[in-house]
Amino acid sequence: MTTTGADRDAVGVGTWWWGRRRSAVLDVGLALVSALECAVEGVGFADKASLPVPVGVLFGLVVGAALLVRRRWPIAVVLVSIAVAPAEMGFLMGIVGLYSLAASEVPRRITAVLAGMSTLAVFVVTVVRMRQDVAQDIDPSGWYVPSVSLFMTLGLNAPPVLFGLYIGARRRLMESLRERADSLEQELSLLADRAEQRAQWARQEERTRIAREMHDVVAHRVSLMVVHAAALQAVALKDPQKAVRNAALVGDMGRQALTELREMLGVLREGAVPVAPAAVPLAAVGRAAAAAAEAAAEDGPCLDALEALCEQSRLAGAAVELVVTGEARPYAPEVERTAYRVVQEALTNVHKHASGAEVVVRLAHREAEVAMQVENGPSDGSAADVGLPSGGNGLVGMRERVVRLGGVFVSGPTDAGGFRVSAVLPTLSVG
Known part of the structure; x- marks a missing residue:
């Protein structure tokens, strides 16, 4: 035919x-x-x-x-x-x-x-x-x-x-x-379908990253403020001098939290595109927001600030011991920031779930990696429960940060009745 x-x-x-x-x-x-x-x-x-x-x-x-x-x-x-x-x-x-x-x-x-x-x-x-x-x-x-x-x-x-x-x-x-x-x-x-899928994935990833940055910046200080406020309430009549010190600490931490929050929001506003929302692709806005969130944290804390972080928890009534092994050296900013955030979030969880527990923070500088571990013992039954809310995203956020840099994250209860958080990050050292 x-x-x-x-x-x-x-x-x-x-x-x-x-x-x-x-x-x-x-x-x-x-x-x-x-x-x-x-x-x-x-x-x-x-x-x-x-x-x-x-x-x-x-x-x-x-x-x-x-x-x-x-x-x-x-x-x-x-x-x-x-x-x-x-x-x-x-x-x-x-x-x-x-x-x-x-x-x-x-x-x-x-x-x-x-x-x-x-x-x-x-x-x-x-x-x-x-x-x-x-x-x-x-x-x-x-x-x-x-x-x-x-x-x-x-x-x-x-x-x-x-x-x-x-x-x-x-x-x-x-x-x-x-x-x-x-x-x-x-x-x-x-190609359009794949681009849309990538855009959706990027939007989700950027939302997660922004939420993680906001959580790390605000949650720790607010948690310490709640702990100090509870201590202030307990000693206000018995020890006025200690109550004054706690009140001053609450004020300082509140101001620091507000300062960090304003810095992040300011960078987010600067990174936004000043045109009509209908003319801006959502993916572009998300990328700008995520970049702004990271930029806001570029000058954030590093490993040198761990002692000050532990001291804040001590002032809140927690028995925190910092153990550092190995020769300290500078690392890439994202490595130091991630290590600091892991320790910060772990201490925040101690204040939320194990008030009065003894805490040991270990930092190990190794040849090709830097490791950190935060381990707390069982909660002190005599310590007052400050009733801090928990969103359930702390461990998830820590894992995401560590895995994003190619590291390893492990967390779980200990045989003694406490809890342990461990993370190992590749060095990516500078200089």
Whole structure:
């Protein structure tokens, strides 16, 4: 089965082998004209073949109607036109059949053979007809009849073949371009989907990072403020001097928390894009916010501030011991900041869940890594519960920070009834 041009995509669609109604109308119209032509030419064929005229007319109608299947079987149409060429009928069928054959997906070798056969048949018929009709004063055996016959034959057969080849090549080119456009559209759609997925992942990641930074900046100091406020309430009447010191500490920590919060919010505002929200992609805003959050923490605390951090917990009534091993050296800012935040969050959890417990903070400087561990004993039952709320995200945030730098994080209860938080970070040392 062969089809012509874009119609091959429509095979089996619509009525029979026509994909569009206008194609069917065109072929039916051509078949009717061809049938009428062959019917008229069948009268002459019946006279020459000594057949009844109705038989010649009926034969012409059947032969001419073969043009109806030119899109489905162009080879058959050309073969019929070659077969009836000696009967001097099928002029329109021959032209349209050659065009349909050249424009179809039939291999070019077959097209060339059939076009050559059709040309030869038309040439022979033309020569014979001209020898019969040529004027008596022209020598029929000379060059005139063959030359004119060849010229007429090429004039009839060459244009439909060349035009069919052009139309077929043009249709194949258009189909190739259409397929390429469809392929590009699918690729663009896939890229858009992937970009949207990456944007969603980035937004989620940025929200998590911003929440983690905000939690680390505010939660520890606010927790200590609550602890000192509880101590202040307990000793306000018994020891006014200690109550004054606790009140001063609460004020200092509150001011520090507000200062850090203002710095972070200020950087977030500076990193925002000052245009209408509808014109700013959410992913861009999220990236700016996350970058601002990290920028706000760039100048944050480092490992040198661990002693001061432990001292704040001691002032809150916790027994905190800091043990440092190895030779201290500078590390990349993100490593020092992450190590500090791990210890800070672990101490905050001690104040929340193990009031009065003894705490040991260990910091080890190793050749290719820095390790920190915060271990507390069981909670002191005599210590007052300050009722600090817990969001349940402290350990999750610590793990995310450590894993993000390629480190290892482990936490869990100890056999003595306490709790231990351990983290190991690659050094990424500087200088």
